[in-house]
Amino acid sequence: MKKILILGAGTGGTIMANKLRKSLDREEWDITIVDKHKTHYYQPGFLFIPFGIYNKQDVIKPKANFIPAGVNLIYSDIDKVVAEENKVLLEGGKVLNYDFLIVATGTRVDPDETPGLKGELWHKEIFDFYTVEGALALQEYFETWKGGKLVMSIAELPFKCPVAPLEFVFLADEYFTKVGIRDKVDITYVTPLPGAFTKPKATKMLGALLEEKNIKVIPDFYLESVDNKEKKIKSYDGLEIPFDVLTIVPVNKGDDMVERSGMGDDLNFIPTDKHTLRSEKYENIFVLGDASNIPTSKAGSVVHFAAEVLFDNLLCAIKGRELRAKFDGHANCYIETGFGKGSLIDFNYETEPLPGTYPLPGIGPFGLLQNTKMNHYGKVIFRWIYWHMLLKGKELPVENHMSMAGKKKS
Amino acid sequence: MAQKTIAGVNLEVTEDGYLENPSLWTEEIAKEIAKEEGIELTEKHFEVIKFIRENAEAGLTIRKVGKSGIVDIKGFYDLFPGGPLKISTKIAGIKKPASCV
Ligand SMILES: Cc1cc2nc3c(=O)[nH]c(=O)nc-3n(C[C@H](O)[C@H](O)[C@H](O)COP(=O)(O)OP(=O)(O)OC[C@H]3O[C@@H](n4cnc5c(N)ncnc54)[C@H](O)[C@@H]3O)c2cc1C
Numbered sequence: 001m002k003k004i005l006i007l008g009a010g011t012g013g014t015i016m017a018n019k020l021r022k023s024l025d026r027e028e029w030d031i032t033i034v035d036k037h038k039t040h041y042y043q044p045g046f047l048f049i050p051f052g053i054y055n056k057q058d059v060i061k062p063k064a065n066f067i068p069a070g071v072n073l074i075y076s077d078i079d080k081v082v083a084e085e086n087k088v089l090l091e092g093g094k095v096l097n098y099d100f101l102i103v104a105t106g107t108r109v110d111p112d113e114t115p116g117l118k119g120e121l122w123h124k125e126i127f128d129f130y131t132v133e134g135a136l137a138l139q140e141y142f143e144t145w146k147g148g149k150l151v152m153s154i155a156e157l158p159f160k161c162p163v164a165p166l167e168f169v170f171l172a173d174e175y176f177t178k179v180g181i182r183d184k185v186d187i188t189y190v191t192p193l194p195g196a197f198t199k200p201k202a203t204k205m206l207g208a209l210l211e212e213k214n215i216k217v218i219p220d221f222y223l224e225s226v227d228n229k230e231k232k233i234k235s236y237d238g239l240e241i242p243f244d245v246l247t248i249v250p251v252n253k254g255d256d257m258v259e260r261s262g263m264g265d266d267l268n269f270i271p272t273d274k275h276t277l278r279s280e281k282y283e284n285i286f287v288l289g290d291a292s293n294i295p296t297s298k299a300g301s302v303v304h305f306a307a308e309v310l311f312d313n314l315l316c317a318i319k320g321r322e323l324r325a326k327f328d329g330h331a332n333c334y335i336e337t338g339f340g341k342g343s344l345i346d347f348n349y350e351t352e353p354l355p356g357t358y359p360l361p362g363i364g365p366f367g368l369l370q371n372t373k374m375n376h377y378g379k380v381i382f383r384w385i386y387w388h389m390l391l392k393g394k395e396l397p398v399e400n401h402m403s404m405a406g407k408k409k410s
Numbered sequence: 411m412a413q414k415t416i417a418g419v420n421l422e423v424t425e426d427g428y429l430e431n432p433s434l435w436t437e438e439i440a441k442e443i444a445k446e447e448g449i450e451l452t453e454k455h456f457e458v459i460k461f462i463r464e465n466a467e468a469g470l471t472i473r474k475v476g477k478s479g480i481v482d483i484k485g486f487y488d489l490f491p492g493g494p495l496k497i498s499t500k501i502a503g504i505k506k507p508a509s510c511v
Binding site for chain 1: 471477483484492493
């Protein structure tokens, strides 16, 4: 029996387990997937928890529901990969051998990277919403908050779902308006980027929206530390911003497993060929999703598109053929903008998000870089699509490679 | 694309003044770009610039420079006040670091 081993049963690992089991002969290929958690979190749903739109039960399901029969599912912490010997060590010393390895261990937030962040105010007046615990603590806090300075700050680049903190402040604007205290809430968006977003056209559109909603933007702010006593965040060049409540995207890193394996860069992301999705160092290791260092968004939609390419290339590699599928960095992100509206960006390695329309057979079109009700529904149905189609590796009615159809260049 | 004469050499630069061709870079060019940014280059600056040129391909972040062993992040800000990565890469004659979406 030959062996394929998948590390991480999140979005990417689960998709691959489904695709591979369907296509590979059971007599010939043994497929194993390992994860430390039994619960699958629908991470995009975390964003809605602080505002009471979703609760915990809306974003969790057992992982086992999504792993097909015929795939061995192991719950264990992964200690490390010993790539030279084609084996993986689990916590407790168990050894798994492989012929091909897919690393899909994602990225996680590490508040310990920023001095003072995980101090006495952590989850009391300082919250992340990138974990279910943080999102729930913030929900409880907002329920009785009387208003004051709300500061949304991003600690480091890259971070997963780069639109999430923007969506957060848009939803906060709506929430406090509806609670009737918007005039008492001062919302500030603090980012290490030179503007609201990375690329010019999207920055312009989103920047205008922030202004319209009376949300202040402080760009080029590189977070050094958090002062719990004075309730201020400080930058390396000496700027200080006071807060009453701080919401933060902490430093994002690949899992420590990557560091223990000696496979990562300074933030534990794995150097990966951005077109073939194969590890730059090892011929029989592929990297899917947030765990890789490919220069596109760390997002579920990217994982979905990349999974198609990885699947094709893995089948080539198995047969000893040249890898022929090429990932273009395609990302497709709905952006909640509050009050039942949303925007949509669609882009890849080469093409920045452009305005126009996004055709989707049977459902669309959606408005690109426009603020519409339709785009909001896109986000809402995404949760259903995620649980019922995406994780199971089913075909979605979206093109794998980015298409220029509907996009306006100037 | 624009043409610009820096330290007596005619060079192609981007809209915001980054060299189009990093291989044409010299220390003299670095000094002149630095002067425009209001920075007088010291030994320490050049050590950082060397690190930046060597790591241009692999991708750069402020954190990475801070872990280089040459300067910590605060020191990096002291050498290139304002936007250390933006300014130092310009002086080092490499592409402006694109923050990925
Ligand atoms: C607030 C928020 C909003 C988001 N919104 C969107 C959105 O609107 N649209 C979108 O497309 N994407 C969104 N995302 C991003 C999306 O959820 C992720 O990009 C996607 O889930 C990444 O998939 P992955 O397989 O790479 O990693 P994950 O799904 O994170 O899976 C990694 C898995 O590896 C396991 N693991 C890691 N290390 C170990 C170890 N040492 N031992 C054992 N197991 C291990 C983990 O337990 C986990 O199950 C959002 C994310 C957040 C946090």
